[in-house]
Amino acid sequence: MTNFFKKIQLETKKQFEMLDITAQVQSYITECGVKSGIAVIFCPHTTAGVRLNHNEPLLIQDIMKMLYNLAPLDTNYAHDLFEVRQNVEPNERSNGHAHVKSFLLGSSETLPIEKSALAIGARQSLFFVELDGGRSREVCIKILGE
DSSP: OEEEEEEEEEEOSSSSSSOOOOHHHHHHHHTTOOOOEEEEEOOOTTTTTEEEEEEEEEHHHHHHHHHHHHHOOOSHHHHHHHTTTTSSSTTOOOOOOHHHHHHHSSEEEEEEEEEEOOOOTTTEEEEEEEOOOOOOOEEEEEEEEE
């Protein structure tokens, strides 16, 4: 069994954004030459996530609406009380809402690889979900297989 690791760089433009990274992950699987195995896609950020779903614009709006209903911008988050918190970074954003949304979404997906391709449904896409953009971001890809 072999293993491979790569970080892909992303630039987000909006506070909420779902970037389809399916092709980038598939390209790396092809580059690695893995025919069968697993791909772990991990987001090392606490205000973003990685999720699998249908890439359809109206559904993306529905997902955004649901997340903002669960963790609205105008709620008072203790995380945003910079005068009370310790170890606050200079120029830190008020982003308690984004941390809560990220907690709900999760930070990784583990997907099967068969016949050198992600074994996902015909309508499934892999998304990097930005919750506190725009920012420079990265996604880690770990591939295990043969």
